[in-house]
Amino acid sequence: MLTVFTFGDSVLDCGHYNRYGVSPGELLVRNRDDLFPDFRGQDLSALGGARLDHRAQDGGTVDSLPRQLRGVKSHGEAVALVSVGGNDLLRGLLVDKGPGREEFRRELSAFLTALPIRPVLIANVYDPSMGDDRHNFTGVPVELARENHRRLNDVIAALAEEHGVLVDLHGHFLGGEPSWFTSTIEPSLRGASEVRRCFWRELVKRLPAPKPADPFSEPRG
Template identity: 30%
Template sequence: MRRRVSGSECYVAFGDSMIIDYYAGGPGWGAASLLYKNLDDVYPDWKGRDLATLYPGIRFHDLTSDGATTDTVLSWQLPKAPTVENQPTIIILTVGGNDILHQYGVPEKKGITLSYEMKGRLLKIISYLQDSVRFPKPARIYIGNIYDPSDGMGNLEKEGYSRWPDGLKVLDHWNKRIEEVAREKGLTLVDVHRHFLGHGVNYDDPSGKHYDPEDNTSWLWQVIEPNSRGAHEIRKLFWEKIYEDSLK
């Protein structure tokens, strides 16, 4: 299904290293870029399954940045957003992972408090996107949650990280806040967390409850950033949601 759009309609990506190009392989390789335009020679099975094909004429504005937090999106990315007049806009956002990294090691109780502070900033981001004249309704906003690089095992010590006893619990609270924002603001939640289990730093540990014997591969470049496979998997998740909406 194709729908030609006017020259003023655009697709905008906000967020962090989950969807940037750099760690996935360079320009065009990140999840946000692949969602816009598939690399046909690399992913021939995905030829035509991109926004440039689904919405001929749509423009791509990539405002993602390495290390971005909710503060970064608020203070740096949003002010650089393009003005889009009277046209629906597709927006994707992945943020929160670096916020939690900055609080690495905190106990669960403190993590809960911090998760609500993160939620407050995230609500400001979404309110701007939904209420600003830059993005007139009906903007379609898709937000990804945060994957667990430990594959549910809560152990990143082999990668040089100190043990964080409450890490999985804190991450769960962070993802609950993102889910709450999605529900409260009418966004589409993209469940990156569930999809990535079994493909983090413990991907090759058969004792892990999420071990995938049919695809025991890592989707991470290092501990945090997705590699090319990870970027491809993230774009698949966003594409499925966006394409589903295009059929409505």
């Protein structure tokens, strides 16, 4: 059975921000048809089943990834989902002039190199203001904040090309709406589903083809 690992921050660990306790990894494994009927049949349970090993933590930064990786060994059939960088921006990289971004690149590269799971789907960092400068909540001049956000996403894109697959949360969430967020920057219930949507688009392309049914097997009764 496929194991889905999650690493990183609240983008993947956002269940406590909605009253149903729903997170993107859970929705990938089994959709909540009562909440998201448009995703009925679009989950791993419909494609043979999967289990979730949830390691992402609200507030996670790049230097917390090695701790989340502890105890993970090589698996035959597994996929890793990674979302990191948003908290690093808020904790200093929005005003960084280069050294901090290079340290982020080094630490994320080391984590991805040590990660014994492939494929790995790596999300870039979305913009909770959805591109609207009037909603700059950071306290950092908007031109500087946006430039450093772009540069960090460039780092993530380059590492995703080297180690795995880029999941473009940034592009998708620019076309979103305020209901996708709660507590200013966290994914809401709808936001959790939209994060799932982005990962699903890339994940479903990389799943092994289902095995054909054995025509001589006895039907289940």
